[in-house]
Amino acid sequence: MSKIAYIKPDSVGDAIEILADKGSSAAIIAGGTDVMVDLRSGEITPEYLVDISRLEELKGIRMENDELVIGAGVTLSEIYNSDLLAEYAPALKKSAYNFASAQIRNIATIGGNVAHCSPCGDTIPPLVIHEAEVLLSGKDGQKRIPIEQVATGPYRSFLEPHELITAFVLKPRKAAFADFKKIGRRKDLAISRLSMAVMIDKSDDGTISFMRFSLGACTPTPHRMIPVEEFMVGKKPTEKLLFEGGRLLAESMIEITGRRPSIIYKEPAVQGLFVRMLHPVVN
Amino acid sequence: MDKESVRIEFTVNNKEVALDIPADATALHVLREMLSLTGTKEGCGIGECGACTIVVDGKAVNSCLMLGAQLDGRMVTTVEGLATESGLHPLQEKFMEGHAVQCGFCTPGLLMSSHALLEEKENPTRAEIEKAIAGNICRCTGYQQVITSIETAVSERLDGENR
Amino acid sequence: MEQQFRVVGNSVPRSCSKAKVTGEIKFAADIKLDNSLVLKTKRSDQPHALIRSINVEKALAVEGVRSVFTARDIPGKNLLGIINKDQPLLAEDRVRSLADAVALVVADTEEAAERGAAAVEVEYQELEAVFDPVEALKEGAVQVHEKGNLLSCRKVVKGDVEAAFTSAYSVIEKEYTTSSIEHNYIEPDAGAGYVDENGCLVIYASTQNPHYDHKEVVGLLGVADDEVRIIQATTGGGFGSKLDLNVQGFIGLALYHLKCPVRYVYSREEAYLATAKRHPFVIRVKTATDKDGRFIALQMRAVCNTGAYGSYGMAVASRSAVHATGPYAIENVDVDVKCVYTNQTFCGAMRGFGAPQMALAHESQMDLHAQALGLDPLAIRRINGLRAGQTSATGQLLTASVGFQDCLDAVAPYYEDAKENWLSAPTDPFKRRGIGIGGMWYGIGNTGVQNPSTARVEMSPEGKVTVFTGCADIGQGSTTILAQITAEVLGLGHDDITMVVGDTGCTTNAGATSASRQTYISGNAVKDGAEKLANVLLTEAVDRLRAPKNSLHFVDGHVAVSIAPEIRVSVAKLAKRIHDKGGTLSWQGFFDPETVPLDPETGEGVPYATYAYACHMAQVEVDVLTGEVDVKRIVAAHDVGHALHPGNVVGQICGGVAMGVGFALMEEFEPGKTESMKDYHVPTVSDVPEVVPIIIESPEPSGPFGAKGVGEPALIPTAPAIINGISSALNKRIYDLPANLERVIEASIQAGHFRVQE
Incomplete structure (x- = not known):
């Protein structure tokens, strides 16, 4: 009775040819953890399932010419267990710790998490603070776009149906302080109500010399919050400053989203989580 | 190449199987409905309860979130494959002795998650045990007797090795 | 002993x-009968509507569909219900909630059954719907059933509350609300059946009461008792919801007409949509104490929303009224609990039958009075806690096995230690700690009826x-x-x-x-x-x-x-x-336990032959910045009479605590919105605290070897203990369950722990 066909391409090139041919009637299975849910609910009704979960070309985490390259097919478990990421992108590693469940981390991929374009994708804020670029392969060849351009809105992707994310290229950084935090309705197996990622370095005089900050799950697409970074840099981190930075963050968020019902919680909570996350930086 | 039926060959509980499956069948469907391995349960169908957990190439996964086609070439263990000819798996024994089983519907999934953990880690901490089973919802036990049973299995294994 | x-x-x-x-082991969904057909229901997509017509032709034309049944095909009485019969198996002239089944499709495969159900055409005339039980009681409200929206009312009246309020030292009046809860047993409802060589319809079912199922299926089909046989399949949890018929009636109907094996396995989504929930309550309560902290009066007006059908609703109203006082001796009582129909998904039995909802109210009031009088929360419970020889609000003399004070005594050392060594221990500057106590009593068996x-x-x-x-x-x-x-x-x-x-x-x-x-x-x-x-x-x-x-x-x-x-x-x-x-x-x-039916006006009587008692202590840490609550430990003392199987008793206690954590902090079923386990949060292992179970044995003379019960008691004190812990941590009380992120952060802000920058 099944009307869906299964295709397992042997290479990225092969996959792109298939995707170019099938267009939007194909759904890509990388880890499958989102696609399978959408298939069950009827959210998507593809005619073809293109299984790229075993393409070696999409695997691996490595340094290439001072850039940190993460294959799109790397699983969340692999991210959590990577020594390279622990050193050069620790916030990303942390985002994998509370990602869904062990079972899901074992198959869900970073490429899938980004391509799904959920505002709540936990790997996105850490990728944003590392100013990650996304390597796309399509029928017209390869492209490199900023991570923030992948989603054009909630669950809406910039990608053409024939395009495939093959890797992420991050600016590695051994920041003095890096973290990822999320709030969910329970401690595990939770979708982020809000999430954030940060990297901070301080000067010898104790002022913040470098900061990258991204907010997730609050805006239609995760955002680097440059006004907050600019406000904080050059200042000595005090508790008062954190509260002020949190306030600015909330304002920036509301500027993007407007006052939706969920703001009643999110307005104070982004401030609170900002203070909580950055508190270790105070002296 | 594209067809609505897919031929897969894989190893389940040390037995090789080959069969044709519908392209969109989940691994859970293949195990339960086509291979009659009904020990693996469907609790939610969307990876939110862990009752369908199986071990594929050493890793715990939700079989409801995996295509049957993806089983091709894999080594799969289900709850039916835990016991050996020499008897029950230590986790199975400890779950029984430690009253970790009430209604039993989540039990296969909990066993498979903890089995994958014990295969990976010699002496997991309590936090690691909790992390390994956080994707397995149990509505009966409150988990405490489950954790204790897993801890007992770990400590007895270590004792056995040190003896 | x-x-x-x-x-x-x-x-x-x-x-x-x-x-x-x-x-x-074979659960119902694991039972394989040869050549078994698959069932699926077409459910209402209207919360309240008249059915103009049902057209099954397109459904029958779907490849693989064998039959489609509607109410007209039910040979017996199309009216089900555990206490009052008001729920049709298949809707006849109207639907009253999104859960109502309109047609039953029988097909060769799951897919065909699903396509068949989708192809059933129902023409509705939409009616105004009512979802709020307080609104439903108002004059002129939409009527969910012809007999009116008030299903039942239970009163418990003793003494003179007004006089007591006048003379009282302290009077506190508050309103509490609780949420609708999904049982979320891990095994979705399922069953299978066949017709045996004698023509008997044999039905395997995941159920909490096979003999009730039998009676209902026999009535539905209008057949003799020996023409139906229900066999309980291994059942993967129930918590009250598998007391109602789930798939049994549908399987019976298909077997009756088709005489060939069938199976029906609810998807989780269907189990969410179609099965009973826990009654949400609105509780207004006024209590009074004398200057020593002795409770002298309790007045309560509560409304519980049973949704479209009665199920166990009358029992929930009745039990909650009887349990309104909690395990405390109060001389003047005036309780009125109304159970009300609305167009929500129907509510039925769930672990505790209204007692957990009551416990939120009586345990919160207990702490409020303690605070007003400068008394310790444990001390005020000792003053008021029931003892053998005292009389309950229904006039029942409690003669033996009243172990509430023993439970308080058992928790006391943990409480003192936590106050001394844990409460003030250095912690994060933005986290606050609190200790909460929750007490409960629970009558074993049904309320004032033969059982x-x-x-x-x-x-x-x-x-x-x-x-x-x-x-x-x-x-x-x-x-x-x-x-x-x-x-x-x-x-x-x-x-x-x-x-x-x-x-x-x-x-x-x-x-x-x-x-x-x-x-x-x-x-x-x-x-x-x-x-x-x-x-x-x-x-x-x-x-x-x-x-x-x-x-x-x-x-x-x-x-x-x-x-x-x-x-x-x-x-x-x-x-x-x-x-x-x-x-x-x-x-x-x-x-059959010795009970005396309750007087309809005063509630006087002997509702239960014996009661279980318990006290929980919760240690909670509240993140004042984010509203996150971390329950660190629950100490749970339970008077079970005699623990016949201590491992089971501990299992019930730990499991009850976990469910109580969910009730307290995260669970809320919203009909029409909560569709799958993505939308509903049951505690994971990471959310459940360490539990210290303490078994108190105060033997019950009428119990088997002194035993009483523990299944529901295990859940009841947890949520109030957690809420009291949060309230103590924040110095700000939360009156509505669940105490979710939104409510906790609001309390934190109002209490001034987190000054949001303006």
Whole structure:
């Protein structure tokens, strides 16, 4: 009775040819953890399932010419267990710790998490603070776009149906302080109500010399919050400053989203989580 | 190449199987409905309860979130494959002795998650045990007797090795 | 209690646990019947509407669809309900909620059944719907049922509350609300059936009450009792929701017409949509104390929303009214609980039957008064806590097994230690700690109505014992406990007893696995049957051993003389002799707790023969910046009478605590919005705290070997203890459940712990 066909391409090139041919009637299975849910609910009704979960070309985490390259097919478990990421992108590693469940981390991929374009994708804020670029392969060849351009809105992707994310290229950084935090309705197996990622370095005089900050799950697409970074840099981190930075963050968020019902919680909570996350930086 | 039926060959509980499956069948469907391995349960169908957990190439996964086609070439263990000819798996024994089983519907999934953990880690901490089973919802036990049973299995294994 | 027991009191291996860990055991969805057809229902997509027409032609045209049934195809009475009959299996002229089934599709495969259900065309005339129970009670409100929206009202009145309020030292009035809760047993409802060689419809079902299912299916089909047989399949949890019919009626209807095997397995989504929920409550309560902290009056007006159908709603209203005082002696009481129809998904039984909702109110009031008077929360509970010799609000004299004070005493050292060493220990500057106490009482069995259990205990001429009981083990372990009770009486090992459970073809009615009643009531019924069997064995032994009956006892499969145990005869030998003489070795046991129906105006009566008591202490840490709550530990003391299987009791306590954590912090079912487990949050292992279970044994004279019950009590005090802990941590009270992120952060801000920058 099944009307869906299964295709397992042997290479990225092969996959792109298939995707170019099938267009939007194909759904890509990388880890499958989102696609399978959408298939069950009827959210998507593809005619073809293109299984790229075993393409070696999409695997691996490595340094290439001072850039940190993460294959799109790397699983969340692999991210959590990577020594390279622990050193050069620790916030990303942390985002994998509370990602869904062990079972899901074992198959869900970073490429899938980004391509799904959920505002709540936990790997996105850490990728944003590392100013990650996304390597796309399509029928017209390869492209490199900023991570923030992948989603054009909630669950809406910039990608053409024939395009495939093959890797992420991050600016590695051994920041003095890096973290990822999320709030969910329970401690595990939770979708982020809000999430954030940060990297901070301080000067010898104790002022913040470098900061990258991204907010997730609050805006239609995760955002680097440059006004907050600019406000904080050059200042000595005090508790008062954190509260002020949190306030600015909330304002920036509301500027993007407007006052939706969920703001009643999110307005104070982004401030609170900002203070909580950055508190270790105070002296 | 594209067809609505897919031929897969894989190893389940040390037995090789080959069969044709519908392209969109989940691994859970293949195990339960086509291979009659009904020990693996469907609790939610969307990876939110862990009752369908199986071990594929050493890793715990939700079989409801995996295509049957993806089983091709894999080594799969289900709850039916835990016991050996020499008897029950230590986790199975400890779950029984430690009253970790009430209604039993989540039990296969909990066993498979903890089995994958014990295969990976010699002496997991309590936090690691909790992390390994956080994707397995149990509505009966409150988990405490489950954790204790897993801890007992770990400590007895270590004792056995040190003896 | 100095009496020595051999079998009860030991945590023997649980029945079926081996088959459960190997995956061999068959739950309903695992049962494979050859050439089985698949069922699926077309459900309402309107919360309230008249049905203009149902057109099944397109559904029948779907490839693989065999039949489509509607209300017209029901040969018997199309009206179901545990207490009041108001719920059609298939809607006739109107639908009252999104859960209502309109047509039943039978097909070759799941996919065909689904496509068939989607192809059933229903033409509706939309009606205005009402979802709020308070609105539903107002004059001019939309009527969900012809008889009106008020399903039932339970009053409990004693003394003179108004006079007491006038003379009181402290009066506090507050309103509390609780959420609708999904049971979320891990096994979605399922069943399968076939027609046997005698034409009997055999239905395997995941159920908490096979004998009730039997009665309903027989009525629905208008057939004789022996034409339907319900067999309880291994059941993956129930918590109250599997007391209602889920798939049984649909399977029966399909078998009746088609005479070929069928199965029906709810997806999780359908289980969410179509099965009973916990009643949400709105509780307004006013309490008064004297200057010493003694509660002198309680007035309560509560409304519970039963949704479109009654199910166990009347029982929930009744029990909640009786439990409104909590485990405290209050002289002046005026309680009125109304159960109201709306167009929400119907609500039924769920672990505690309204008592958990009441506990939020009475335990919060207890702490509010303690605060007002500068009393310690534990101290005010000691002052007011029930003791033997006191009288309840319904006028019932509590004579024995009143272990509430013992529970408070057991928690006290943990409480003092936590106050001294934990509460003030250095912590994160933005986290605050609190300790909360929650108390509860819980009447065992149904409220002021007969609720008997029966069982048959048989011995073969070879001395093998079989117990036949309708008591559904849904995972809590009743089968193990009933075997222990039988073994204790007959001097056998628990594994010498063969248990035949939940099969209406050969067991007799044991009533529902609900109301924490099976150990106490079915335990007594089994004990009664076993004692009758024991009696004939002893009578026979008198003759063999030439010793008076009262000098004999059972030991290791023998009857022996107590003072000279070497003088003995095997039970098998005695059985053979009785059998050969034509005597009977098959005995029916019976037990019905002594209750007196409640007066409709005053609630006076004896609602339960005995009560369980408990006290929980919660240690919570609140993140004042984010509203996150971390429950660090729950100390849970439970008076269970006598723990016949301590491992099971601990399991119930830990499981109850976990469910209580969900009730307190995260669970909220929103009909129409909560569709799958993505939308509903049940605690994971990471959310559940360390539990310190403490078993208090205050033997119940009428209980089997002193036992009472623990299934529901385990859940009841947890949420109030957590809420009291949060309130103490924030110095700001939360009155609405769940205390989710939004409510906690709001309380934190209002209390000034987190000054949001403006």
